[in-house]
Amino acid sequence: MTASLSPRTLGIDAAPSAPGPIPFSRLVWVEWAKATDTRAARWLLALSALSTAGMVLVPVLVPTAFDQTHASYLRAAALALTIPLPVVAILMFTGEWSQRSILTTFTQEPRRIRVLNAKLAVSMVLGGGGAVFGGVVTAAGLVLAAASGRALQTDLTVGAVAGYLLFVLLNVLAAVALGGLLQSSAAAIAASFALPAAVAVLGTASTSVSDWIDMSTTWNRVLENDWVGHVPQISFSIVFWVAIPLAAGVVRTLRRDVG
Amino acid sequence: MITTTTLTKSYDETPVVRDVSLHCEPGTITGFLGANGAGKSTTMKMITGLVRPDRGTATVDGRPFVELPNPTRVVGMLLDASAMHPGRSGRATLTIAARLAGVPTRRVDHLLDLVGIADAADKRVGTYSLGMRQRLGVAQALVGEPPALILDEPANGLDPEGIAWMRTLLRDFADHGGTVLLSSHLLHEVQATADHLVVISGGAVVAAGRLDDLLASSTILVRSPDPCALAAALEVAGIDFVAGPGDALTVDVAGGRVTTEVLARVAREHQVLLTELRQSETNGLEQLFFSLTAAEAAPPQEVAA
Numbered sequence: 001m002t003a004s005l006s007p008r009t010l011g012i013d014a015a016p017s018a019p020g021p022i023p024f025s026r027l028v029w030v031e032w033a034k035a036t037d038t039r040a041a042r043w044l045l046a047l048s049a050l051s052t053a054g055m056v057l058v059p060v061l062v063p064t065a066f067d068q069t070h071a072s073y074l075r076a077a078a079l080a081l082t083i084p085l086p087v088v089a090i091l092m093f094t095g096e097w098s099q100r101s102i103l104t105t106f107t108q109e110p111r112r113i114r115v116l117n118a119k120l121a122v123s124m125v126l127g128g129g130g131a132v133f134g135g136v137v138t139a140a141g142l143v144l145a146a147a148s149g150r151a152l153q154t155d156l157t158v159g160a161v162a163g164y165l166l167f168v169l170l171n172v173l174a175a176v177a178l179g180g181l182l183q184s185s186a187a188a189i190a191a192s193f194a195l196p197a198a199v200a201v202l203g204t205a206s207t208s209v210s211d212w213i214d215m216s217t218t219w220n221r222v223l224e225n226d227w228v229g230h231v232p233q234i235s236f237s238i239v240f241w242v243a244i245p246l247a248a249g250v251v252r253t254l255r256r257d258v259g
Numbered sequence: 260m261i262t263t264t265t266l267t268k269s270y271d272e273t274p275v276v277r278d279v280s281l282h283c284e285p286g287t288i289t290g291f292l293g294a295n296g297a298g299k300s301t302t303m304k305m306i307t308g309l310v311r312p313d314r315g316t317a318t319v320d321g322r323p324f325v326e327l328p329n330p331t332r333v334v335g336m337l338l339d340a341s342a343m344h345p346g347r348s349g350r351a352t353l354t355i356a357a358r359l360a361g362v363p364t365r366r367v368d369h370l371l372d373l374v375g376i377a378d379a380a381d382k383r384v385g386t387y388s389l390g391m392r393q394r395l396g397v398a399q400a401l402v403g404e405p406p407a408l409i410l411d412e413p414a415n416g417l418d419p420e421g422i423a424w425m426r427t428l429l430r431d432f433a434d435h436g437g438t439v440l441l442s443s444h445l446l447h448e449v450q451a452t453a454d455h456l457v458v459i460s461g462g463a464v465v466a467a468g469r470l471d472d473l474l475a476s477s478t479i480l481v482r483s484p485d486p487c488a489l490a491a492a493l494e495v496a497g498i499d500f501v502a503g504p505g506d507a508l509t510v511d512v513a514g515g516r517v518t519t520e521v522l523a524r525v526a527r528e529h530q531v532l533l534t535e536l537r538q539s540e541t542n543g544l545e546q547l548f549f550s551l552t553a554a555e556a557a558p559p560q561e562v563a564a
Contacts, residue, residue, distance in 0.1 A: 021328040022359060030359045038346040100342035103309065104399065107336050108359045110308040110325040258309035 022109055027118035035092045035122050044091075048084035052134050055080030056141035060148075069153040071160045071225075073141050077134035078223055081168050085130045086175030089123040090188045093179030093249075103258055112254050120176060127172035131165050163225040170219055174241040180249030183256070212236050260285050260407050260438035261334070266305050266315035268298075275301050277463040278315070283440045283455070285406070288433045290453030290470070291442040292548065298462040299442040300338070303411050306440075307336055319407065331360040334407040335400030340392040340416070345385030349376055349395050352384060353402060360403035370398040375424070389416030397428070407438040414448050426452050446548050450474070458548065472515070481522055482507040482535035492529035498522070509539060 035041055055076045059066035066072050096102040109115050145152055175192050182188040196215050203210030203217065210217050211233050218237040221230045261283040268276045276298040283289045293299050304310040306317040308325040319327065319334050327333050343352055353367045371377040374394040376387075384392065393416050400408055408429070414422050429439050429452060443449045449456060449470075456473055458466040466473060483489040486506050493500050498521075499511040510517060519536050526533045 022361065026359065026361065030355055033355060033358070034344075037351060038344065040346060095344070099344045100339065101344050103338055103342045104336075104356065106309060107307050107324075107338070108331050108356065110327070110330060255311075257311060258304065 031118040031122045052080040070156040082171040090179035094185040097183045127169045131168040167223040177245035181245045263317040288439040288453045289455040290449030293459035331403035335405040337396040337410045340396040350380040374398040410441040478539040479510045
C-alpha cells in the first residue's frame with residue numbers, strides 16, 4: 001500500500017461544516033442507479049421491452065384474435081408491461097434485504113421512510129417510462145398494421161390513455177407493495193404471480209370476489225376506461241392490493257431490526 | 260464522540276446485550292473485544308440505528324445516530340463486508356456511497372488506490388475475496404471523510420500484510436484526531452491495534468479501560484506461609500481473590516482500588532506474614548479473556564496473522 005493518508009483523506013481536518021440533510025432528489029437519483037445498474041435489472045428491463053414489442057406484434061400478425069382498434073393495440077402493450085416490469089420494481093424493494101446492502105443504505109440515510117419514498121418515486125418513473133415505451137411500440141404496431149393495408153378504428157381518447165397509464169402504474173404499485181411488505185425477492189415475486197391468480201380462481205366461485213378484489217376484473221376496467229358503475233369496486237381493489245400492503249410494508253420496514 | 264449508556268437488547272426473551280455503556284474519545288482506538296456471539300455486532304448496530312435497543316441510548320457526536328442529517332459525513336461504518344451487492348463493481352459500489360454522501364465522485368479513485376484494490380475496481384464484488392471486500396468496506400467507510408469510524412471485525416479475511424496495513428491506517432486516523440471503535444474476537448489483534456479496551460461477554464461489559472492499565476495490573480500474587488489466615492484477612496477486607504497458583508493467592512486489583520500497598524496493610528493489620536507480594540507475571544487480560552470465553556462453546560480459533 002503506497003498511498004499516504006493525508007488529513008484530507010481522513011477528513012478529520014476538514015472544515016467542520018455540518019453537512020445538511022441528504023436532498024430527496026439525491027436519494028431518488030441513487031435509487032435509480034441501484035435499480036438499473038446491475039446485470040439482472042438490465043436483463044429484466046430488456047425482457048420487458050422485448051415482450052412489449054412482441055405482444056404488440058400479436059394483433060398485427062393475428063388480426064382475428066384482436067379487435068383492430070387503436071385502444072386494443074394499446075391494451076396489448078399494457079398486458080405485456082404487467083409481467084417483467086413489476087419484477088424490477090419488486091427487486092428494488094427486496095434486493096437490498098437479500099443482498100444485505102440495506103445495511104449500508106440505512107446507515108447512509110437512517111430516516112428509512114425517505115429511502116422508501118425514493119424507491120417508490122423510482123418505481124413510478126419506471127412504470128411511467130414503461131408506459132411511454134409501450135405507447136411508442138403501439139404506435140409502431142399501428143403504422144405496421146396500416147402499412148399492411150388494414151383499416152383500424154381510431155378510438156383512442158384521453159380517458160383511454162389515462163386508463164392505460166393508471167393500469168400500468170397500478171400493476172407496478174401492487175408489486176412494490178408486496179415487495180415492501182415481504183422484503184424477500186423470491187417470496188414477493190412468487191406472491192405477485194400466485195396471489196392474483198388465486199384470487200381470480202376464487203372469483204370464478206364468488207362474484208363478489210371477482211367484482212371487488214380480482215384485479216384481472218377490476219383493473220381491466222381501468223384499462224378499458226370502463227369506470228361507470230365500477231368506481232367503488234375499483235377503489236376497493238386498489239386499497240386491497242396497494243394501500244394496505246404498502247402501509248403494512250412501511251410499518252414493517254421502519255420497525256425492522258437490520259440483522 | 261461515540262457514547263452508549265446501558266444499551267440493552269433481547270431477542271425472543273434471550274438477552275443479547277445487557278447494559279452496555281462505553282465511550283470513545285477522539286484520538287483513540289477503542290477495541291471492542293469478545294467471543295463470537297458476545298453481543299459486539301448487536302451493540303454496533305444499535306449505535307448505528309439498525310437495531311432498536313429495548314433500553315438505553317447511543318449517541319455519535321452528541322446526537323442519536325438516526326438524527327444525524329448525513330451520517331456518513333460523521334461516522335464511517337464497516338459492519339459487514341459481505342453485505343454488498345455482488346453484481347456491482349467495487350467502483351460502482353463506492354460511487355453510489357459517494358453520491359449519497361454528497362462527496363465528489365473523483366474521491367472514489369483516490370479511495371480505491373488508498374485501500375489497494377484499484378486493479379480490481381471494475382470487477383464485480385461477487386468475484387472479490389473476503390479480504391478485498393474488507394478493503395472495499397474500509398474505503399466505503401472513509402468515503403464521507405468522517406471524523407469517526409465504527410468497524411466490525413475489520414481484520415477478518417485479511418492476510419498478514421493486510422492486517423499490518425489496516426493497523427497503520429487506523430493508527431494514522433486516530434493520530435489525526437479520529438475516533439475509532441473496532442470489534443474483534445482476537446485478543447492479540449486488539450492488543451496490537453487499540454489503546455482503549457472494552458471486553459464484552461454474554462452481552463455485558465466485563466472489563467473496560469486503557470489497554471496499558473488492563474494489561475499491567477489486573478491481578479496481584481500474594482503468598483503467605485499461612486494461606487488460610489491470609490484468605491480470612493482478605494475476606495474481612497472485602498478483597499476478591501482466587502486460590503493459586505500453588506499455595507499463593509491471586510488477588511483482583513478491582514480496577515486499581517487494590518494495590519500491593521493495600522494488601523501489605525491488610526496483612527499487617529491481621530498480623531499475617533507475607534513471603535511474596537507482586538504483580539502477576541501472567542498476562543492478566545489474557546487470563547481474563549480466556550476465563551470469560553472458555554465457558555462458551557469454544558469459538559473457532561481463527562488465525563489472523
